[in-house]
Amino acid sequence: MPSYTIQMLVLGLESSCDDCSAAVVEETVAGPVLRSLVRESQDAIHGPFGGVVPELAAREHLLQVRAVMGGALAQAGVGLKDLDRIAVTRGPGLVGSLLATFSASKAVAWREGIPWVGVHHLLGHLNAARFAAPDLPFPALVLLVSGGHTHLYLARDWTSLQLLQKTRDDAAGEAFDKAARMLDLGYPGGPVVDACARAADRAAEPFTPPKFRDGRASWSFSGLKTAVKLRVERNPRLATAGADDPEVQGLCRSLQEAISTWLLKPVPALAEEHGAHSFVISGGVACNSRLRAEAADLAARTGLALAIPEPRLCTDNGAMIAAAGALLEPDAEPWIQNADADLKLGA
Numbered sequence: 648m649p650s651y652t653i654q655m656l657v658l659g660l661e662s663s664c665d666d667c668s669a670a671v672v673e674e675t676v677a678g679p680v681l682r683s684l685v686r687e688s689q690d691a692i693h694g695p696f697g698g699v700v701p702e703l704a705a706r707e708h709l710l711q712v713r714a715v716m717g718g719a720l721a722q723a724g725v726g727l728k729d730l731d732r733i734a735v736t737r738g739p740g741l742v743g744s745l746l747a748t749f750s751a752s753k754a755v756a757w758r759e760g761i762p763w764v765g766v767h768h769l770l771g772h773l774n775a776a777r778f779a780a781p782d783l784p785f786p787a788l789v790l791l792v793s794g795g796h797t798h799l800y801l802a803r804d805w806t807s808l809q810l811l812q813k814t815r816d817d818a819a820g821e822a823f824d825k826a827a828r829m830l831d832l833g834y835p836g837g838p839v840v841d842a843c844a845r846a847a848d849r850a851a852e853p854f855t856p857p858k859f860r861d862g863r864a865s866w867s868f869s870g871l872k873t874a875v876k877l878r879v880e881r882n883p884r885l886a887t888a889g890a891d892d893p894e895v896q897g898l899c900r901s902l903q904e905a906i907s908t909w910l911l912k913p914v915p916a917l918a919e920e921h922g923a924h925s926f927v928i929s930g931g932v933a934c935n936s937r938l939r940a941e942a943a944d945l946a947a948r949t950g951l952a953l954a955i956p957e958p959r960l961c962t963d964n965g966a967m968i969a970a971a972g973a974l975l976e977p978d979a980e981p982w983i984q985n986a987d988a989d990l991k992l993g994a
Contacts, residue, residue, distance in 0.1 A: 655731040656682075658719065659969025660712075660748035663740025663768050664795070665689040665704045667711040667747065670965035671723035671730075674973035678781025679774075683722035684959065684966050687711045694834040698824060705743030712747050716755075719965065727759050734972020737765030738990030745986035753981055762977035765984055766968045767992055769796065772929040774805055774974070775967035780954035784924035788914060788951075792938075793930035794820030794835070797866055799913065801921050806974050808992050811917055815859075816869040819906050820932045826875045826902055832890055839890065841935050844903040847896035851878075854905040856912075866909060875902065907938040915949050925952035933961040 655674040662668070668686040672679050689707050693699050720726060735752040738745060749765075756763035772791050776783065789800040789808060797814035820837060827836030832843065854874050857867040878898065879885050888895050914926060926949075928942055933955055946953035960966055978984055 655973050656725065656729055657732045657734055657969040657973050658716070658730050659965040659967070659972060660716065660733070660735040660752050661768075661771065661963050661965045661968045662708045662712065662744050662748040663736045663738070664744055664963060665693055665699045665707075666963045667708045667715050668963060668965040669715045669719035669748075670969050671719050671725060672966055672969035672973065674970075679777050679966075679970040679973065681778060681966055682725070683719045684964060685715050685718040685722065686959075686962075686964055687715055690835060697828040697834055699741070701741045701743055704741060705747065708744050708747035712751050716751065727755065727761070730759075730761050732762045732764060732972060732977060734764050734766050734968050734975075736768050736771065736968050737984065738987035739768055740988060742986055742988040745988065749986040753984075756981060763981040764972045764975050764977045765981070766971045766975065767990055768963075769798070769800075769808060769992065770806065771967035771971045773800075773802060773808060773927060774971035775929050775956040775960040775964070776927045776954040777805060777970050778960060778966070779956060780925075780952070783927070783954050784952055786921060786923050787925040787927050787954075788918055788921070788923045789927045789929070790910065790914070790933075791930045792819050792910060792928065792932040794818055794824060794932075796930060797868070797910070799917065801923070802927070805971070810992075811921075812863075812865060812913065814866040814868060816867050817872065819866075819868055819910060820930075822868040822871050822902070822906060823932070825872045826899075829875055829879050829886065830888075830895055830898070831886055832895075835931075837932060837935060840899045840903060841937070843890050843896045843899035845936060846890075847900040848893065849897055850900040850904060851894070851897035853901055856905070856909055863913075865913070868906070871902070871905060903935065903937045906932075907935065907941045910938065911941055911945055914945060918949060918951060923951065925954060927954045929956055929961055929967075931962045934958040
């Protein structure tokens with residue numbers, strides 16, 4: 648085991664959507680070291696609805712938050728009095744979900760006298776890459792892509808994100824979820840579509856990329872969902888054929904290839920324009936095998952240093968919030984802060 652000088656021990660909490668998570672992270676001179684990570688998924692609860700039901704998510708977080716926090720501390724072998732800081736997601740997200748860990752963290756910080764910091768959710772996703780690449784060269788292009796976000800940022804350090812472009816309508820993760828629902832493959836859609844795509848002998852007919860009047864390599868995924876719907880309507884058996892069907896697998900492969908290709912298309916030009924030295928991909932869709940492989944090829948061609956967190960750190964988790972919170976100044980008066988469903992970067 649390498650020897651580190653511990654600068655700070657941080658408890659990170661995250662409940663912005665449907666995952667309740669806590670982690671204990673050591674911030675060291677060599678970067679963050681993960682001591683524990685506990686994550687309670689609500690996939691089984693929301694699966695029958697094909698998406699997250701905010702009221703159900705919020706209620707479940709209230710039931711989970713105490714055990715999740717306790718589990719992370721126990722797994723790390725530390726107590727509350729050992730902590731140097733508590734970091735929690737302040738927003739954006741579902742406000743009812745956010746309030747579960749947000750309120751609990753303020754109560755614990757007040758009772759124990761522990762410094763507290765609220766963290767922007769997307770800044771957390773950026774810092775998930777610090778666990779594997781603490782010495783990443785900046786500036787960096789940062790693709791944050793999930794069921795709710797498809798944004799490309801320029802980062803000049805681990806605490807700044809400047810928006811370069813975002814999807815003009817739906818997020819890439821939503822396209823995966825809705826396509827999986829139309830094919831009756833289950834929820835969440837990303838992992839099942841990925842599995843089907845990898846099983847395919849060949850891809851189905853490719854999807855036509857969106858075109859915009861300004862000619863930019865931008866993103867739109869609403870039309871992709873419609874295209875999948877039309878193919879299912881033309882061939883109704885796809886809706887019930889299942890994951891082992893070759894045609895379903897071929898359709899999933901085409902869908903996955905389209906999303907990966909579209910996501911990465913703007914990167915080379917923007918990297919050159921902004922003098923980027925590296926490329927970060929994070930968020931739930933960063934788990935996708937095709938995207939990870941194509942990103943590696945792109946990085947090799949362009950000379951960009953590539954950083955993609957391991958899959959368990961791509962999805963919403965307390966570790967990324969702890970890693971970001973370790974670099975931010977604690978709030979002087981956390982008690983007057985509130986969760987913000989539409990929190991802007993820099994707020």
